[in-house]
Each structure stands twice: as structure tokens, then as C-alpha cells.
Amino acid sequence: MLVRGVVFRLDSDLPTEAKFLFEDFRLAVNNAIRAGLQARVTSRNALVKIAYKDFREQHPRMYAKHLVSAFEVACGILKNHRKRFRKGFTMRIPFVKRLMMKADNQAYKLDRKSGVIDLPIRAGCHVELRLIVSQYHRKYLDDTALTLGSLTVLPDRVVVAFRKAAPGHYTPASVLSLDTNERSLDGVFVEGDVAKAIKAEFPDIAIIQQRHHDRRSKLQKKKTHDRRTSKNLCRKEGTREHHRIDYRLHQVANSVLKFAEERRSAIVLEDLKGMRPKRSKELNRRLSMWPRRKLHQIIEYKAQWKGIPVVKVDPRNSSRTCPICGRIQDSRMGAEFECECGWHMDRHINASINLLQTAISKGMAGGLRFNPGAFQHDVMMILYEPAMAARSEPNGTSGIAVVT
Numbered sequence: 001m002l003v004r005g006v007v008f009r010l011d012s013d014l015p016t017e018a019k020f021l022f023e024d025f026r027l028a029v030n031n032a033i034r035a036g037l038q039a040r041v042t043s044r045n046a047l048v049k050i051a052y053k054d055f056r057e058q059h060p061r062m063y064a065k066h067l068v069s070a071f072e073v074a075c076g077i078l079k080n081h082r083k084r085f086r087k088g089f090t091m092r093i094p095f096v097k098r099l100m101m102k103a104d105n106q107a108y109k110l111d112r113k114s115g116v117i118d119l120p121i122r123a124g125c126h127v128e129l130r131l132i133v134s135q136y137h138r139k140y141l142d143d144t145a146l147t148l149g150s151l152t153v154l155p156d157r158v159v160v161a162f163r164k165a166a167p168g169h170y171t172p173a174s175v176l177s178l179d180t181n182e183r184s185l186d187g188v189f190v191e192g193d194v195a196k197a198i199k200a201e202f203p204d205i206a207i208i209q210q211r212h213h214d215r216r217s218k219l220q221k222k223k224t225h226d227r228r229t230s231k232n233l234c235r236k237e238g239t240r241e242h243h244r245i246d247y248r249l250h251q252v253a254n255s256v257l258k259f260a261e262e263r264r265s266a267i268v269l270e271d272l273k274g275m276r277p278k279r280s281k282e283l284n285r286r287l288s289m290w291p292r293r294k295l296h297q298i299i300e301y302k303a304q305w306k307g308i309p310v311v312k313v314d315p316r317n318s319s320r321t322c323p324i325c326g327r328i329q330d331s332r333m334g335a336e337f338e339c340e341c342g343w344h345m346d347r348h349i350n351a352s353i354n355l356l357q358t359a360i361s362k363g364m365a366g367g368l369r370f371n372p373g374a375f376q377h378d379v380m381m382i383l384y385e386p387a388m389a390a391r392s393e394p395n396g397t398s399g400i401a402v403v404t
């Protein structure tokens with residue numbers, strides 16, 4: 001089952017009754033967290049067993065299903081806490097600060113035509129939440145293949161989870177192999193006998209990261225006397241940075257997926273799991289890994305939703321191998337990969353060709369082949385570049401640039 005959370009704004013202020021429910025909900029979550037920690041349990045059923053009766057007696061009017069959802073939220077927080085605790089990241093007892101509530105799909109009704117949610121508060125008391133429905137939201141509301149999952153209500157917005165059974169992948173008619181770098185995705189697109197170089201550039205992500213990193217270290221220096229303020233300011237910086245980068249990553253992912261979907265391509269990516277930056281290098285290096293991982297996450301997740309096949313391969317030696325004769329070069333080279341056999345290619349594109357070869361040799365590219373001789377050296381297709389951020393849709397025809 002695939003789940004996608006869609007955010008809706010509310011048409012009016014939240015009714016007062018709903019605010020009371022929030023407070024009860026938060027109390028129930030925090031109570032359950034404390035009870036769970038004391039009893040050393042993290043499963044929802046165990047929490048219900050130890051905390052349900054007491055809370056029910058204190059809050060007899062709260063809708064029982066909401067209370068069970070509160071335990072589920074608490075259970076998620078406890079599991080997270082336990083993981084972090086074991087790794088030595090945290091000692092503090094977790095608690096929920098912000099007002100929110102979650103309801104499972106049995107505990108609310110959404111009229112998908114009008115966009116009105118009927119949320120029961122307690123016996124005999126329901127509130128109506130009017131959602132602001134845009135064209136984007138309509139896509140989800142009108143899609144009959146999607147069923148409703150849980151509902152998360154926050155003071156200024158709600159998140160509706162839409163679910164669908166994972167669609168089967170299409171049989172690829174072409175393949176798009178991408179090498180993920182700090183400032184770009186570089187790759188090769190193979191369709192029939194033709195292979196073309198492809199590029200999606202996002203140089204601004206590294207720039208944003210560097211800028212926020214500098215700003216954070218400046219903040220830390222300035223506020224050395226006040227760790228709490230410094231921490232808060234840094235967190236705020238971090239959140240802003242993530243938002244700005246996330247936005248761009250989504251755009252890059254969208255243009256890659258649009259391209260792949262139109263041409264029914266399989267996507268080949270390198271498996272970044274084992275890749276860790278060298279210890280000796282600066283923290284800078286560590287910061288630059290997460291956008292790449294995040295980009296892969298977004299691509300994989302969106303591809304799954306659309307039924308686009310994604311293949312992950314081990315990137316070992318992909319930047320040092322010659323795809324023609326198989327020789328592995330000892331040293332890293334410049335921008336151009338050159339081999340004694342005469343093959344030469346942009347270093348990143350060369351890596352993507354090797355990723356593709358690995359996928360093909362393992363039978364993961366759906367029977368497609370790649371013939372390096374068919375490579376059109378003079379064509380570079382641009383899937384994405386920063387200038388496109390200003391446009392709403394990448395323009396397919398003018399996006400093709402000829403490189404001489």
C-alpha cells in the first residue's frame with residue numbers, strides 16, 4: 001500500500017470544540033508516552049492496556065477512537081525515542097508540544113465532492129471542517145483508485161492521507177541512467193539504438209547549503225554565551241535551509257520523472273547507502289551528502305506512485321571504469337574520462353554509463369541493451385536547470401541544447 005499525505009488549508013478558523021479536542025488529545029499522547037516509558041513498552045496494544053482505562057475515567061467524554069489514535073501517535077514517538085536513545089542521541093523524555101490530533105479513517109468522514117470533513121468530537125458533538133480545494137487537491141479527491149487513510153488536524157491545516165495499492169511497473173521501452181553528483185544528475189538516455197547524454201543541473205543547492213552553513217557557524221560563535229538561543233536560531237536556520245532545498249529537489253525529481261514517464265523509461269540510480277564521506281574532510285562534505293540521498297528518496301517514492309521502474313546498482317568503481325574495454329583507472333581524473341583504448345567521455349556521464357552496464361549485466365534493465373558505439377557525442381539533453389525554477393513547467397522542446 002502506498003500512502004501520500006496531502007495538505008489542505010482550512011476555509012475558516014477551527015471551531016472551539018476542536019481546540020478542546022486538541023488539548024485532550026495532546027494530554028492523552030503525553031500521558032501514554034510517560035506510561036509507556038515507565039512500563040517499558042512501545043506497542044500500541046500494550047499502551048492501550050496500561051493507559052486506556054485511567055485516561056478514559058478522567059476524560060469520559062472523549063471519543064474512544066480518538067483516544068486509540070492518541071496511543072498510536074504516542075507509540076510512534078516512543079519507538080523513535082528508543083531508537084535515538086540507543087544510539088546515544090537523546091536522554092530527554094519526549095513530549096508533544098504543538099496542538100494536533102490524528103484520526104484514523106474510521107473516525108472521520110470526508111465528502112470528496114464538497115471537501116467538507118465531518119469530525120466527531122464526542123458523543124453527539126461533531127464539527128465541520130471546510131477544506132480549501134485547488135486543482136491540485138482535486139486530482140486526489142476525484143481519483144477513485146485512491147482510498148482515504150488517516151487524517152491529521154493542525155491548528156491551521158489538515159493532512160489527509162490518500163492510499164492506493166502499489167501499481168505494477170510498466171515494461172520499460174527505454175532506460176535513463178543517472179549518476180548523482182553534488183551539483184547535477186548526469187546520465188545517459190538509451191532508446192533503441194540511440195544513446196544521448198542527459199543532464200539535470202542544480203548548482204544552487206550547494207550554494208544554499210554553503211550559505212546556511214556559514215550563517216549557522218556565525219550564529220554559534222555570536223551566541224556562545226547562550227546555548228539555548230544559539231540552538232534555537234540554528235534550528236530555525238536549518239528548517240529554512242531544508243525547505244529551500246526540498247523545493248528544488250522536488251522540481252528536479254519531477255522533471256526526471258516526467259521525462260521517464262513520457263518515454264516509458266526505467267531509471268537506473270546508484271545505491272548511495274554505503275557511501276560515506278571521508279572522516280578527515282570537513283563537515284562541509286557531510287552536509288553535502290543529504291541532498292543526494294533525499295533526491296533519490298523523492299525520485300523512488302514518486303516513481304513508485306506512478307509505476308515507473310527504478311533500479312539501484314552498486315556504484316563501486318563506476319567513475320574509474322572504461323565501459324568499452326573494462327579497464328579500471330588507478331587515479332581519479334579531471335572532467336574528462338580518458339582510456340588507453342581511445343574511449344573518452346565526460347567523467348560523470350561515463351559513470352552513468354557504467355551504472356547502466358551494471359544494471360544490464362544483472363538483468364535489471366528489462367532486457368534493454370546499450371551499445372557505446374551508438375552514443376551521440378554531440379547531443380546533450382537538459383532535463384532541468386535552475387532557470388526552470390521560475391517556469392511552472394519544464395519546456396520539452398527548448399530544453400535540448402546542442403553541445404559542440
Ligand SMILES: [Zn+2]
Pocket residue numbers: 322323324325326327339340341342343
Ligand atoms: Zn578502454
